[in-house]
Amino acid sequence: MTSFKMKYPITPRYLTGPSKRRPSLPLDCCRFMVAHDTGNPGSTAAANVSYYERSRNDMSSSAHVFVDDKEIIECIPFLTGPAEKAYHVIYDVKTDNARYGADANDAAGGAELCYGGKIDNQEAYKRYVWVMAYSCYRYGLNPATDITGHYILDPARRTDPQNALRLLGKTFTDFVADVVKEYSECLEEEYTMRPEDANDIIKTFLSPAWFNFDAQMKQALKDGRYDNAKQCLQYRDHQKFLANELRKASGQPVE
Ligand SMILES: [Zn+2]
Numbered sequence: 076m077t078s079f080k081m082k083y084p085i086t087p088r089y090l091t092g093p094s095k096r097r098p099s100l101p102l103d104c105c106r107f108m109v110a111h112d113t114g115n116p117g118s119t120a121a122a123n124v125s126y127y128e129r130s131r132n133d134m135s136s137s138a139h140v141f142v143d144d145k146e147i148i149e150c151i152p153f154l155t156g157p158a159e160k161a162y163h164v165i166y167d168v169k170t171d172n173a174r175y176g177a178d179a180n181d182a183a184g185g186a187e188l189c190y191g192g193k194i195d196n197q198e199a200y201k202r203y204v205w206v207m208a209y210s211c212y213r214y215g216l217n218p219a220t221d222i223t224g225h226y227i228l229d230p231a232r233r234t235d236p237q238n239a240l241r242l243l244g245k246t247f248t249d250f251v252a253d254v255v256k257e258y259s260e261c262l263e264e265e266y267t268m269r270p271e272d273a274n275d276i277i278k279t280f281l282s283p284a285w286f287n288f289d290a291q292m293k294q295a296l297k298d299g300r301y302d303n304a305k306q307c308l309q310y311r312d313h314q315k316f317l318a319n320e321l322r323k324a325s326g327q328p329v330e
Pocket residue numbers: 110111112163225233235
């Protein structure tokens with residue numbers, strides 16, 4: 076079993092809905108992720124979400140999550156609740172349909188990277204890369220192929236998230252590679268047994284049994300009872316096999 080390392084908290088701060096920004100419609104499915112930046116240097120995640128809430132009935136544009144150097148705030152449910160639609164890529168473009176067979180607003184998560192001004196770009200980027208990796212894990216996406224950028228989908232009108240990436244000296248390809256790396260680093264094996272319990276069973280039962288069969292085997296050899304010795308050897312080695320199964324189940328190296 077695997078789980079994903081929850082390095083950072085994700086704070087739900089949902090926009091009031093139904094409203095223009097949060098239509099309160101379920102996302103059809105999550106087929107891919109779209110990377111955005113706010114295009115507004117210095118504006119924080121909290122400031123963006125407050126602005127969205129104040130202007131929730133003014134326009135239809137939105138995103139699921141905003142990430143800065145201190146916070147990851149989800150304003151439309153995606154990672155912290157049943158996924159809903161956010162309007163983050165204009166329906167007119169056909170690039171999303173060609174590439175993923177669906178409109179981004181119906182089948183993608185949209186995450187905004189905050190950058191510039193007083194924001195520590197490196198810290199914001201670390202969190203952003205993690206959010207993308209976690210989104211891929213959460214929805215069974217391949218981070219190498221299922222992340223696109225707003226500028227890729229809508230090149231005539233958009234440049235994001237290139238504005239933020241440029242400040243970090245990163246290309247979009249670098250960014251995807253960073254997410255792929257983060258994704259594999261955050262995958263954790265989940266063990267079904269605690270190491271101390273496994274070691275307790277080994278020490279109390281399996282190890283004495285091993286020595287017991289070992290002694291019986293040696294005695295049988297001495298007595299010339301070779302069939303018996305062979306059987307004891309099998310029993311002895313089986314204790315070692317069982318001990319290693321317990322070690323594996325508790326995430327310890329085999330011996
Ligand atoms: Zn965008």
